[in-house]
Amino acid sequence: MKIIKLLLSLIIFISQAPFAQVPHLTGEIKISVLNGTIVGDLEYSNLPTLKNYSIWLNTGLNVRYFRDEADTFNYTPEKYYESEKSDEAFQYYFPDKDKKGKFLPSKFKINYVGKFPVINDTLRASNRNDWKGNIAFNGKTIRASEQTCWYPILYDVDNDVEINKVTYDLKIDCIDCESIYVNGSAPQKGKSVSATSNNPTALLMYAGIFDFTKNKETYFIDAKLNPEQEKVLNNWTEKIKGFYEGKLKIPYQNYVAYLSTTPISKKNAWLFVTYPTIAIIGHKYNLNYYFNPNENVLKDSSIIELLSHELGHYYFGTMFVPNAELRWFFLEGITEYLALQTIKEILGENYYKLQMSAHIKRVKDFNPKSLPTVKSNEINETYRYKYIPLLITALEKEIGKEKVWNWLATILKSDKSTKTDYDFLKTSLLKSGISDTTVKNFEEKYILSDKAKENVLRILNN
Ligand SMILES: [Zn+2]
Incomplete structure (x- = not known):
């Protein structure tokens, strides 16, 4: 028995191993919040072995070079743009010798520069042209999230996984800053700071003239x-x-x-x-x-x-990063269900009921496309934030709260390379211990039926 257990844990270890390898980022970032400039002089190491990959870097950042780890030659990258994958970034890869495949070294150096508009006066600013993926200089600070790809981000093409969490040891120089914050380490006072983290973290950077407290x-x-x-x-x-x-x-x-x-x-x-x-x-x-x-x-x-x-979103979005057709189900639908459960617990039943009625009202004229055939971009805001939480609440009515929590915990422990499609939804329910018949009945009544939505609303009103 012991040997079998040992073997099993080994298999689990091996199957998770490629994703346990977290890229490590070192080097120097120079910024000016008044000029809107970023200069990166970095080394990327501990890169996983990937045959099919791309390296994402913000379209406003110009690459001076990609270079080998010993600093002896430049790589000649191929560059392309695929807006369905990232609006914000160009994608690069190193072709192998016969130019048929791709080659990813375990380490490389990269140097790049960029200059961005500093918008310190909203008079001529656009009405709505700021988002998480924008490198935003507002005259006092720079805000750059991982979605901007202000640092190179490795993308696993075959598994549709952005490997944006890295460990890091960075020196940040900002001539016109008072404080500097890199996600995952403490904010610091100063124009030149070292920021380090051994926990894999997606890099949001915020630097400039500001205060912070704890x-x-x-x-x-x-x-x-x-x-x-x-x-x-x-x-x-x-x-x-x-x-x-x-x-x-x-x-x-x-x-x-x-x-x-x-x-x-x-x-x-x-x-x-x-x-x-x-x-x-x-x-x-x-x-x-x-x-x-x-x-x-x-x-x-x-x-x-x-x-x-x-x-x-620490759980669904950070620990577990959904992808594929049901990305929004697992990312926003489940997270909104979590939020409803939380307010029920800490604000009470009455407030919860009010919020549930508001959700129900919002889906009144909504026609949800069936989950097995819906495309990722068809899961619109009403679908993800309103209907899916209601659908999961219907499941809760059928199987009980504890089993739903158990299912959610099961999802969080699943393999990180999993494609979160409809198949995964069903297998995760079964894997959490819910019986085959219960899953089938739920599927037929609340997902496949022509009256799926009516059935969801009916059980919520009971
Ligand atoms: Zn959200």
């Missing part, structure tokens, strides 16, 4: 809250994290940082997560908006729901 386990970056308000936000954060940890039995492994900043457009206002950072972007709707001036309670409960959703 309240217990939570950082507040450019947040402009008073200490009492920070305490309130930290308490809610801990409560939500505690709820998820208890239900999914997987601990949060890092601090949470709230980053509050302005967009470089007139009207954009949104949140995004690059774990452990939750970024709140808006001229008016930034972190300050969550409190009335000089009041130390959150303005309203919808903020707690919002935070629950964003903190839920």
